[in-house]
Amino acid sequence: xxxxxxxxxxxxxxxxxxxxxxxxxxxxxxxxxxxxxxxxxxxxxxxxxxxxxxxxxxxxxxxxxxxxxxxxxxxxxxxxxxxxxxxxxxxxxxxxxxxxxxxxxxxxxxx
Amino acid sequence: xxxxxxxxxxxxxxxxxxxxxxxxxxxxxxxxxxxxxxxxxxxxxxxxxxxxxxxxxxxxxxxxxxxxxxxxxxxxxxxxxxxxxxxxxxxxxxxxxxxxxxxxxxxxxxxxxx
Numbered sequence: 001x002x003x004x005x006x007x008x009x010x011x012x013x014x015x016x017x018x019x020x021x022x023x024x025x026x027x028x029x030x031x032x033x034x035x036x037x038x039x040x041x042x043x044x045x046x047x048x049x050x051x052x053x054x055x056x057x058x059x060x061x062x063x064x065x066x067x068x069x070x071x072x073x074x075x076x077x078x079x080x081x082x083x084x085x086x087x088x089x090x091x092x093x094x095x096x097x098x099x100x101x102x103x104x105x106x107x108x109x110x111x
Numbered sequence: 112x113x114x115x116x117x118x119x120x121x122x123x124x125x126x127x128x129x130x131x132x133x134x135x136x137x138x139x140x141x142x143x144x145x146x147x148x149x150x151x152x153x154x155x156x157x158x159x160x161x162x163x164x165x166x167x168x169x170x171x172x173x174x175x176x177x178x179x180x181x182x183x184x185x186x187x188x189x190x191x192x193x194x195x196x197x198x199x200x201x202x203x204x205x206x207x208x209x210x211x212x213x214x215x216x217x218x219x220x221x222x223x224x225x
Contacts (some may be wrong), residue, residue, distance in 0.1 A: 036211055044155070044200065044215040075218040090154060092212070097143045097162075097204055100213055 002027035006091050006103035013110055019064075020076040021106050023091030026072070031093040033074040034100065035066055038088040064083060086110045115203050117216025125224050132219045134201035135183040143204040144184045145213065146175060146208055151196045158199075159186070170198045188221075 003026045013019060014086045021090035025031055035047040048066035056066050063082050067075045074091055088107050117134045124130045136144075145160035161168045161175045162182065166174050171189075177184040184203075188195055198220050202213040 010162075041175055042198065042218045042220075046212065046214070049212060058128060081172075096213060099157045101161060105154050106154075 002031070002086070002093060002101055004091055004093055004103035004108055006089075006102055008106060009104065010107045011109070013108065015083055015110055016080050019076070019081055019085070019108070020077040020107075021089055022098045023074040023076075023093075023103055024072055025074075025093045027038050028072075028093065030071060032095055033068065034091040034092040034094070035074065035076050036092060036102075038090060038105075039086075044090070083110050114144060115201060115205070115214050115216045117201050119219060119222045120217065123224055124143060124191055126191055128191055130186075130188045130195070130221055132186045132199055132201070132221070133183060134203075134204040134216050135181075136205065137182070138203070138205040139179075139182065140203055141182075141203040143213075144175070144177060145202050146173075146186050147200045147202065147215075148197045149200065149218075155200060155211070165202040168190075180202070191223050193223050193225060196221060 005024045032051050034049045036042050036044045038049055048070040049059055050056050053068055062079050086109050088105050090105045091103040092100040115136050146158050147155035148158045149155040159173050159175050161177050166177055170187045170220040174187040198218045199220050200221050201216040205214045
């Protein structure tokens with residue numbers, strides 16, 4: 001079975017600072033990868049998805065970007081964080097007609 | 112746009128009673144409908160799922176029903192226990208399972224009263 005590693009688990013960053021969250025997947029090859037954000041403990045908002053190396057699709061305009069430099073690596077970044085970027089960030093792996101498997105998440109607080 | 116609606120947002124039931132959470136979806140091409148349970152501060156975890164070729168699926172105290180014509184599906188939890196307290200999310204693969212994955216409802220906070 002696949003395992004999704006996310007780090008760090010928690011992060012406190014000042015407004016205007018950069019961000020880099022990393023996600024790696026084990027136990028599968030060529031997965032579809034996803035970044036979700038969850039605000040205030042409710043609602044999973046899809047931010048980005050990727051079907052392969054270098055292929056990124058964005059679901060909502062925002063202050064964030066994503067990259068997929070390797071098949072099982074997915075990175076979420078920002079050049080300058082906003083207060084509204086605070087939330088629980090979840091990386092997930094899966095296909096359109098099968099379960100999504102989530103990482104343990106990163107709780108980001110922008111101060 | 113395509114979406115998934117979930118109700119209620121909060122549900123409080125007495126321990127031992129049943130709980131039902133309902134979702135509707137907009138895209139008739141959807142064919143996969145999972146349910147996730149999320150405990151406080153943790154990741155969502157799959158508890159049951161159903162595909163469009165069946166109308167009901169059961170796993171011990173948990174069951175899911177699907178009405179394709181009406182485009183709604185429901186989660187049923189019987190003999191509720193304190194450990195069932197959590198936020199539950201329904202989801203659907205809108206647009207027939209494209210690479211953009213699952214679209215989630217806004218969640219239901221289930222509270223089991225002792």
